Amino acid sequence: MSIFSPVKSLLSAALAASVLLGAAQAQTVLRVSAIPDEAPTELQRKFKPLGEYLERKVGMRVEFTPVTDYAASVEALINRKVDMVWFGGFTFVQAKERSKNQITPLVQRAEDEKFKSVFITTSKDINKLDDLRGKTLSFGSESSTSGHLMPRAYLLAAKIDPDADLKRIAFSGAHDATVAAVAGGKVDAGALNISVWEKLVAEKKVNPAVVRVFYTTPGYYDYNWSVRSDMPAELRKKISDAFLALDPSRPEDKVILDLQRASKFIPTKAENYATIEAAAHNAGLLKK
Template sequence: MSKAKVWVVLGIAVLALAAGCISSEAAEALRIGLIPAEDQREMLKQYEGIIEYLEESVGMEIKPFVATDYSGVIEAMRSGKLDIAYFGPFSYVLAADVANVEAFAVPMRSDGRTTYNSIIIAHAETGIKSISDLKGKTFAFVDPASTSGHLFPRAMLQKAGIDPEKDFSSMVFAGGHDAVELAVKNRKVDAGADSDKTYDRMVKDGLIDPKVNIIIAKSDPIPGSPWAWRRDLPDDLKGKFKAAILEVGTKRPDILAKMSGGIAGYAEAKDADYNVIRETAKILNLDLKSLN
């Protein structure tokens, strides 16, 4: 066979895998998606250890992928180009609606909690002390499909009588949680929405000062960001991956110690855990399909 024909055959094989034709016996790599909650390089760096652990535990090469936005991971799952992904709660609900995915694990903190909070922050020099002070100010959300960076803070704003489209002098989507914090820190915007996990990590790392980026509001608890797989993956592969994720906290706590958010391990998750996200979207009259 000529070299040209060899490359054609290889190309067809690659396309077959990209189309979702994966099996536990034939697949050479498991494709894992990560929402761009932070800078892409930072995300890959943080997950380097757990990717290596999963490769050893599952017995397959793991290929991580960080999209440029949340919808990129959802679309990749929908089209079969990813097998498993780590979503935010809201982006998971969107993916479950259009990509036939199912949650199976959720991060657990050292105190056993599997929830976190959305926060609204403001630069200290703006004089903003509460949500009511935000009218006429500039504001940054994370991404339209972000839970703590858009869905929940929008609900908090609405409850306080603020319409982001009408009451802010300008509004942007920064693309990542860390990007919102830095935008506020550098006075690119007056205020923004973030997760307490990213805020705490950036304070700990000295990237932001809590006396400068001040928290002016905090949401009710939000169910944690889930790992979710395509429902059509082989059951044996699902079992291996789930077991590995649920055991990493006891087998390799050193890996989790290097990740942001204070993750101590993972607990089992199910789709119904995220009904509160669906209900919040309904309250805001958000069309889930329009955000994907």
């Protein structure tokens, strides 16, 4: 036996221990992100109590990592920069396709079973979708389900091609920015998430007598919390159980649910988003 064999064995053992220690340390932090469908400060405010709750339930430090745009949220999860993301239905579909079906949706709000978009305006001449012909319209982010994909799908269903039949379309980047663009007269109309609209009205940040809803879409599946499919089953279950245990009858849980604009969380599955996937293909926003 070579005199170096014991040294090699010791080095190999030390290296293996180092790798195992690194893996164990990596598992002590749950890195979370969300599509930037509202202002960064608002996303941080909404997540803080939820993050603290998940830390207690999962037994790991929880870190929120903001991203610059919707596409970045997809890439962050696929490339292991984060472990869990709050996706819209369309961004989930994009992540699922980009990862070759290696993304698993865990839970959604009960409200996400029948989510809706609203079209808003300040113009007295706009009262139905057909009145948008020749007008200017703002969507939210190009990758937004409720701020672009589904509003576009319902426009197409009404035989209105936004790119050909409207004077101009714009992308504000976020739902609250769409409201600001309409209220400020930058565009004739806008399309956004009904939940954000109702929140802004409730907080008196928009006057519904001036900026009004003229069309509300039918319901569709939307947001969910997703993880990579290779996340350990035990951790995945802990996270799901934590969300499902939130109870609005407990004051501390109600604070979290209210910030998430949720009555409760329920399990979800990839099949729920088949309609969104089909709409994305039909609108030319997802390549086959």
